[in-house]
Amino acid sequence: MEASVREKAYRRVEPATLLNPTPVVLVSCADSADPGRPNLVTVAWTGTVNSDPPMASISLRPSRHSHGMISASGEFVINLVDEALCRATDFCGVRSGRDLDKARELNLGWRKAEEMALAPAVQGAPVSLSCRVRQILPLGSHDLFLGEVRAVEVREDLMDDRGAIHLEKAGLVAYNHGLYQALGPVLGFFGYSVARPEVFSRRMAAWTAPRWELKSARFLARDILTAAVRPGDRVIDATMGNGHDTELLCSLVGPGGRVYGFDVQPSALEKTRGRLAEAGLAERATLFLAGHEQMKERVSEPVQAVVFNLGWLPGGDHGITTRTETTLAAVRQALELLSPWGVLVICVYPGHAEGARELQRLEEALGALPPRAYNVLFQRFPNAGSGAPACLVVQRQR
Ligand SMILES: Cc1cc2nc3c(=O)[nH]c(=O)nc-3n(C[C@H](O)[C@H](O)[C@H](O)COP(=O)(O)O)c2cc1C
Numbered sequence: 001m002e003a004s005v006r007e008k009a010y011r012r013v014e015p016a017t018l019l020n021p022t023p024v025v026l027v028s029c030a031d032s033a034d035p036g037r038p039n040l041v042t043v044a045w046t047g048t049v050n051s052d053p054p055m056a057s058i059s060l061r062p063s064r065h066s067h068g069m070i071s072a073s074g075e076f077v078i079n080l081v082d083e084a085l086c087r088a089t090d091f092c093g094v095r096s097g098r099d100l101d102k103a104r105e106l107n108l109g110w111r112k113a114e115e116m117a118l119a120p121a122v123q124g125a126p127v128s129l130s131c132r133v134r135q136i137l138p139l140g141s142h143d144l145f146l147g148e149v150r151a152v153e154v155r156e157d158l159m160d161d162r163g164a165i166h167l168e169k170a171g172l173v174a175y176n177h178g179l180y181q182a183l184g185p186v187l188g189f190f191g192y193s194v195a196r197p198e199v200f201s202r203r204m205a206a207w208t209a210p211r212w213e214l215k216s217a218r219f220l221a222r223d224i225l226t227a228a229v230r231p232g233d234r235v236i237d238a239t240m241g242n243g244h245d246t247e248l249l250c251s252l253v254g255p256g257g258r259v260y261g262f263d264v265q266p267s268a269l270e271k272t273r274g275r276l277a278e279a280g281l282a283e284r285a286t287l288f289l290a291g292h293e294q295m296k297e298r299v300s301e302p303v304q305a306v307v308f309n310l311g312w313l314p315g316g317d318h319g320i321t322t323r324t325e326t327t328l329a330a331v332r333q334a335l336e337l338l339s340p341w342g343v344l345v346i347c348v349y350p351g352h353a354e355g356a357r358e359l360q361r362l363e364e365a366l367g368a369l370p371p372r373a374y375n376v377l378f379q380r381f382p383n384a385g386s387g388a389p390a391c392l393v394v395q396r397q398r
């Protein structure tokens with residue numbers, strides 16, 4: 001044990017159920033008095049109590065409307081909660097079914113729950129457990145309802161072809177001393193503490209996504225833009241094409257920022273405009289049907305980032321491609337527009353003749369920039385073939 005852990009001090013507090021985290025679930029119930037109006041109650045005092053027969057418990061205060069309903073019907077459904085249901089879960093824990101129809105208020109859908117006569121399941125919940133009450137145990141503040149799990153229904157997208165259940169993909173929510181929290185990364189699996197190292201790495205690989213992927217010039221370009229652009233920034237997409245970069249930039253600059261887009265093809269302008277409209281971002285952009293070599297005529301304010309994705313429009317006319325002379329002219333203007341710490345990101349495709357020329361001339365031009373004023377990065381993927389896209393990045397210094 002680390003010395004720092006050994007030295008930590010403790011303080012005694014009042015005895016309480018500080019057993020954390022707990023699950024937080026939406027329990028659905030209905031009774032014969034009004035079967036058309038089921039109720040939902042949020043429960044954190046819930047637990048697994050037996051495997052065979054499968055049993056789970058919920059503890060309810062007698063004052064809850066749902067307490068009376070479950071006592072009368074003898075059944076309830078435990079619906080697991082994912083991030084999409086989190087807000088509704090909080091709502092169902094602070095409003096009573098005595099006063100309003102919570103499901104209607106929240107626009108939640110019901111689904112018939114297997115093995116239940118009255119209690120329905122919440123449509124969309126990752127998992128629902130249909131429980132029949134076996135015993136009610138009065139404990140003091142709460143009554144414990146011991147339920148035998150009669151049926152389990154799992155949302156199909158959480159199961160694989162072999163029928164295995166992948167709850168790690170469900171985005172389940174935990175309740176942690178007053179806070180709803182998403183679950184973090186997978187740290188291990190049942191028995192991992194004694195697994196052989198090769199077994200451990202092989203099995204863990206299934207649950208760990210790469211934190212960062214060294215994939216291509218395009219990925220690097222987007223990583224750099226994401227790191228460099230902040231809400232409120234002014235930025236330029238010098239080659240809109242299908243509008244992917246323009247869309248990313250619009251989301252990064254937020255409602256108070258501005259993205260200037262350039263392309264010489266009307267179809268590129270239309271595609272970009274459509275993409276932005278669909279994403280609700282159109283108001284953040286000014287799109288020019290103009291060559292980027294007119295950049296300084298169209299944009300007069302300093303910008304935080306300029307991105308070039310050279311070449312031709314994917315899926316379009318390969319004859320309409322960026323040209324070395326106009327690219328160099330535009331890059332020079334972009335450098336003049338960059339604010340201190342601003343970045344210029346250029347993806348180049350040397351797999352075709354004009355692209356190879358662009359790369360050579362850009363490397364020369366950017367390689368000659370004074371190092372006190374600019375940092376320049378030239379990134380290639382030497383094992384991906386000579387035509388693989390390259391990325392050039394310039395950051396203006398103070
Ligand atoms: C996160 C959270 C956890 C809760 N856990 C419980 C619980 O375990 N038992 C309980 O009786 N009430 C619990 N409640 C409170 C009830 O959900 C709440 O009083 C609800 O309004 C009762 O609804 P009803 O009157 O329609 O049954 C919890 C509330 C929240 C927000």
Ligand SMILES: C[S@@+](CC[C@H](N)C(=O)[O-])C[C@H]1O[C@@H](n2cnc3c(N)ncnc32)[C@H](O)[C@@H]1O
Pocket residue numbers: 238239240241242243244245246262263264265268290291292293309310311312313314320321322323326
């Ligand atoms: C590889 S595409 C850009 C892809 C785009 N960034 C995207 O995310 O979909 C290159 C684009 O540059 C455009 N282009 C060619 N010459 C140009 C110029 N002088 N000024 C601005 N855009 C130009 C082409 O029409 C083409 O749409």
